[in-house]
Amino acid sequence: xxxxxxxxxxxxxxxxxxxxxxxxxxxxxxxxxxxxxxxxxxxxxxxxxxxxxxxxxxxxxxxxxxxxxxxxxxxxxxxxxxxxxxxxxxxxxxxxxxxxxxxxxxxxxxxxxxxxxxxxxxxxxxxxxxxxxxxxxxxxxxxxxxxxxxxxxxxxxxxxxxxxxxxxxxxxxxxxxxxxxxxxxxxxxxxxxxxxxxxxxxxxxxxxxxxxxxxxxxx
Ligand code: CDP
Numbered sequence: 001x002x003x004x005x006x007x008x009x010x011x012x013x014x015x016x017x018x019x020x021x022x023x024x025x026x027x028x029x030x031x032x033x034x035x036x037x038x039x040x041x042x043x044x045x046x047x048x049x050x051x052x053x054x055x056x057x058x059x060x061x062x063x064x065x066x067x068x069x070x071x072x073x074x075x076x077x078x079x080x081x082x083x084x085x086x087x088x089x090x091x092x093x094x095x096x097x098x099x100x101x102x103x104x105x106x107x108x109x110x111x112x113x114x115x116x117x118x119x120x121x122x123x124x125x126x127x128x129x130x131x132x133x134x135x136x137x138x139x140x141x142x143x144x145x146x147x148x149x150x151x152x153x154x155x156x157x158x159x160x161x162x163x164x165x166x167x168x169x170x171x172x173x174x175x176x177x178x179x180x181x182x183x184x185x186x187x188x189x190x191x192x193x194x195x196x197x198x199x200x201x202x203x204x205x206x207x208x209x210x211x212x213x214x215x216x217x218x219x
């Protein structure tokens with residue numbers, strides 16, 4: 001389905017996939033879609049409407065009407081929004097409702113970068129470059145804790161670690177598009193890496209994938 005050079009960046013919560021995707025986008029001049037924002041928006045808007053995020057019908061109704069401008073809301077970056085996102089993300093009908101938006105983004109001329117949980121496995125299985133970014137739960141919790149505190153959220157590290165573990169378990173065990181690396185994804189383990197090192201490693205993976213992709217198109 002992919003026409004141009006698409007980069008799929010998947011991985012668990014706070015693994016650094018968003019930062020890696022943003023840097024790649026800047027360096028390569030490609031647009032980036034943080035697909036987690038779609039699920040965050042559905043979760044937050046469902047709750048705001050007084051509806052139940054665990055009810056597939058309620059959450060799907062919101063997902064079907066979602067528009068790009070609703071992804072700008074700063075409330076989507078909060079800890080509560082991450083939890084709501086992972087609750088609505090278990091519903092297959094919610095995932096189906098968000099599919100076209102993501103595929104349309106991926107198919108734009110010149111290529112695109114999408115980060116999420118199922119980009120390399122479900123949304124863009126033919127993407128020529130796939131990364132799966134990971135780190136240990138402790139390190140991810142520390143990164144997320146610092147990020148949340150930077151946003152003014154007063155939260156204990158232990159609570160963030162518990163969130164991360166709960167979300168890993170829910171995202172990895174759900175029936176619909178569970179979080180897992182695509183068979184052809186390059187694994188990027190960032191536990192011992194700085195942001196710079198992770199971004200450099202990602203760039204090397206993408207450069208190699210691009211060279212293979214260009215060669216296959218010539219041949
Ligand atoms: O940054 P963080 O990983 O905490 O969150 P996110 O990427 O914004 O994703 C929030 C939640 O949305 C995840 O825990 C997943 O349950 C869900 N999600 C998904 O199911 N599929 C995606 N492509 C992206 C996010």
